Amino acid sequence: MFELKVVSHFAAAHQLKMVAKKCENLHGHNWKIEICVAGETLNDAGVLVDFGELKQHVSEIITRLDHKFLNELDYFDDDNPPSSENIAYYIANSLETKLRNSKIKVVRVTAWESEDACATYILS
Numbered sequence: 001m002f003e004l005k006v007v008s009h010f011a012a013a014h015q016l017k018m019v020a021k022k023c024e025n026l027h028g029h030n031w032k033i034e035i036c037v038a039g040e041t042l043n044d045a046g047v048l049v050d051f052g053e054l055k056q057h058v059s060e061i062i063t064r065l066d067h068k069f070l071n072e073l074d075y076f077d078d079d080n081p082p083s084s085e086n087i088a089y090y091i092a093n094s095l096e097t098k099l100r101n102s103k104i105k106v107v108r109v110t111a112w113e114s115e116d117a118c119a120t121y122i123l124s
């Protein structure tokens with residue numbers, strides 16, 4: 001199995017219901033997103049997938065989040081708040097949809113909300 005990783009960034013605001021915690025207040029992060037995909041078969045060029053193609057898919061997804069107030073996006077609501085966990089989940093599933101007919105699959109997505117804190121969604 002081969003695994004590729006691409007890294008992307010976006011800036012956005014969110015607000016989480018964590019009573020008496022500072023994340024309850026509207027605030028922003030510069031998220032760093034790490035996306036790992038995997039597959040078993042290399043193409044004639046010896047690569048799993050063209051990085052440019054993969055980054056294009058990722059860019060289309062990240063654009064939906066960049067410079068947004070995430071709580072206002074259709075995808076997120078009170079039952080599915082824009083935590084780093086749910087952001088990772090959203091990106092993983094969005095990319096999985098885009099890769100549905102390809103030979104690679106999403107393995108995991110990690111959303112870093114600060115230098116020392118991240119959440120990872122792992123697809124089984």
Ligand SMILES: [Zn+2]
Nearest residue numbers: 014023027029
């Ligand atoms: Zn936050």
